[in-house]
Amino acid sequence: xxxxxxxxxxxxxxxxxxxxxxxxxxxxxxxxxxxxxxxxxxxxxxxxxxxxxxxxxxxxxxxxxxxxxxxxxxxxxxxxxxxxxxxxxxxxxxxxxxxxxxxxxxxxxxxxxxxxxxxxxxxxxxxxxxxxxxxxxxxxxxxxxxxxxxxxxxxxxxxxxxxxxxxxxxxxxxxxxxxxxxxxxxxxxxxxxxxxxxxxxxxxxxxxxxxxxxxxxxxxxxxxxxxxxxxxxxxxxxxxxxxxxxxxxxxxxxxxxxxxxxxxxxxxxxxxxxxxxxxxxxxxxxxxxxxxxxxxxxxxxxxxxxxxxxxxxxxxxxxxxxxxxxxxxxxxxxxxxxxxxxxxxxxxxxxxxxxxxxxxxxxxxxxxxxxxxxxxxxxxxxxxxxxxxxxxxxxxxxxxxxxxxxxxxxxxxxxxxxxxxxxxxxxxxxxxxxxxxxxxxxxxxxxxxxxxxxxxxxxxxxxxx
Ligand code: LRH
Numbered sequence: 001x002x003x004x005x006x007x008x009x010x011x012x013x014x015x016x017x018x019x020x021x022x023x024x025x026x027x028x029x030x031x032x033x034x035x036x037x038x039x040x041x042x043x044x045x046x047x048x049x050x051x052x053x054x055x056x057x058x059x060x061x062x063x064x065x066x067x068x069x070x071x072x073x074x075x076x077x078x079x080x081x082x083x084x085x086x087x088x089x090x091x092x093x094x095x096x097x098x099x100x101x102x103x104x105x106x107x108x109x110x111x112x113x114x115x116x117x118x119x120x121x122x123x124x125x126x127x128x129x130x131x132x133x134x135x136x137x138x139x140x141x142x143x144x145x146x147x148x149x150x151x152x153x154x155x156x157x158x159x160x161x162x163x164x165x166x167x168x169x170x171x172x173x174x175x176x177x178x179x180x181x182x183x184x185x186x187x188x189x190x191x192x193x194x195x196x197x198x199x200x201x202x203x204x205x206x207x208x209x210x211x212x213x214x215x216x217x218x219x220x221x222x223x224x225x226x227x228x229x230x231x232x233x234x235x236x237x238x239x240x241x242x243x244x245x246x247x248x249x250x251x252x253x254x255x256x257x258x259x260x261x262x263x264x265x266x267x268x269x270x271x272x273x274x275x276x277x278x279x280x281x282x283x284x285x286x287x288x289x290x291x292x293x294x295x296x297x298x299x300x301x302x303x304x305x306x307x308x309x310x311x312x313x314x315x316x317x318x319x320x321x322x323x324x325x326x327x328x329x330x331x332x333x334x335x336x337x338x339x340x341x342x343x344x345x346x347x348x349x350x351x352x353x354x355x356x357x358x359x360x361x362x363x364x365x366x367x368x369x370x371x372x373x374x375x376x377x378x379x380x381x382x383x384x385x386x387x388x389x390x391x392x393x394x395x396x397x398x399x400x401x402x403x404x405x406x407x408x409x410x411x412x413x414x415x416x417x418x419x420x421x422x423x424x425x426x427x428x429x430x431x432x433x434x435x436x437x438x439x440x441x442x443x444x445x446x447x448x449x450x451x452x453x454x455x456x457x458x459x460x461x462x463x464x465x
Contacts, residue, residue: 001025004069004427007033007215008417009058010224011075011152013246014038014291016054018061019411020068021418024427026438028418030411034061040095047329048092051081051155058156062212070421071160071212072220073153074227074413076246077173078130081155082137082146082198090142093152096128097328104132112191115264120188122179122257122270123172124283127327130174134194149198153222160217161210165203167219169226172272179257179270179278205274206424220420221274224413225249225281230274230420230432231412232382233439240367240378241281242397243412244387246288248359250366251281252374253432263373274420275432280374282366285321287387290355292332297348306392308349309356314396315456317342317354320464321362360396361464364457367401381405384412388446399452400461409443 003024010017018034036057041048062071082090094100105127108117114125123129130151137143150158151170158164171177171184176192176199178185184199203209205226209217221227228243232253243249257270257278271279290302299305319339326335333351337344340354363381371377381403383394388407398405409415419435422428428438 001427001429003027004422004425005067006418006421006425007062007065007068007071008220008414008421009061009071009073009156010227010414010417011038011054011073012224013076016057017414018058018065019414019418020065021414021422023418023422026441028415028422028428028438028442030414030418033064036060041092043092046100047095047098049079049095049152051089051093051152055156055159068215069425069427071215071217072417072421073156073217074220074222074224074417075152077151077170077223077225078128078133080130080133080149080151082142083148083150084145085147089155090146093155094133096133099328100136101127101132104136108132108135108192112188115261117175117188118264119259120178120185121175122259123175124267124269126283127324131176131192135192138193146198148200150200151222154200157209157217160212163210164200165209165219166200167222168202168204169221169272169274170223171202173223177272179259182272205420208424218421218424220417223271225271226273226279227416227420228384228413229253229279230416230435231409231439232384233406233409233436233443233445234382235436235440238376238378239380239382240370241382241384242363242387243385244286244383244393245385246291247286248284248363248387249281250284250363251279251370252376252378254278254280254374254376258374260373266369266373268370268373274416277432280370282370284359284362284366285326286359287390289321289326289332289336290352292329293336293348293351293355296331296333299348305348305352306356306390309352310392312349312353314353315357315460317350318358318361318460318463319354321355321358356390356393356396357460358464359393360400361461363397364400364461365464367403379403383407384409386410391446391448394446394448395451398448398450400457402450402454402457404450405448406445407448408445409439415439415443
């Protein structure tokens, strides 16, 4: 098939980019054409996304991309905008790290017990799930007049095309979708006191949304993690992935959800993947604590910091990064130091070492739990996303898990976005295995063999158990 060009819009928690991917036959390549900051803004005590600045970044990027055969948009999950009856946006979307959902999960559990919520949705319990955000908005003037709820990529696609819809993989993170029927759960929506008419019809990755000018806008795995999992260059089903950036999303690709009580208690999520797969994964705190510490130290050179962290003794200070105390922004240095028993003015190298060691331990725990809960053994761990560039973290994750780590591509999300568009446009053919073969043949992948002492890692893992 002839090569075609696609624009991949990929919005992350700290920046957005527009990439142009060229794909055809057995080849895919990417060029970044525009990158812009994503700086949240606190207004009236609430942390918001600056959605119009993001939309401007998207428009500038699409202009820089020039003529393309398609446009696909992905972003972080769970957050949304509300539209009024005329289609106008009601207020700025709220950031999922805002505190407005404090106490909401407990209140919801009195109406819909956690066991029932998990049996229906299969979703991890996170205070920022869309369901909890919407419940926290109940009764506000804005919510009273809202007619439609659009997740972030669906909102941007609506502005580009005028078409309303909810892409399935991202909708699966709302905690309002039935994991078995893969449709909105109307009983759950009404038990939560929400109006079913808020939720637009679902659309599947690969379907056409509409036109922006003359260019088709195509639904991709619009949840960034869904696109990242498409972008994992795995050979068979026996792999674990870690989509590592602000978050580490650690898990398996399955054909059916795991809904056991053990799975619920371990807070594993069954999110919707491309081609009907289930992304069985756990949210691990990821590079967020390190990014926040760097912001507080006014440090921007991560490779220098990691080099000095690499010279610090291993596993001296470890913390359980999955504790909810690390979720919100603000005084991350103080919170990590106090959890680690370090002085607040410990050197950045010591603190960074503590965070990276702790993240490797959190990866180990999630990799082991995923296998045990799903009853599937794996022989390799794929790290994709920005974290694949962090060789200290990749090596420590290999050591901690006792498994080889295959690192790369860094741009798995944009590649997954482009591959799904390319397949819909007929430029590439085949199932996920075929798409991944293209990645193995074209992308750089670095292998880290497990080293270190098993007993030392086991003992360290017990310190955060
Ligand atoms: C990663 C991510 C993750 C969600 C979180 C809100 O960017 O989409 O999968 O849990 O953001």
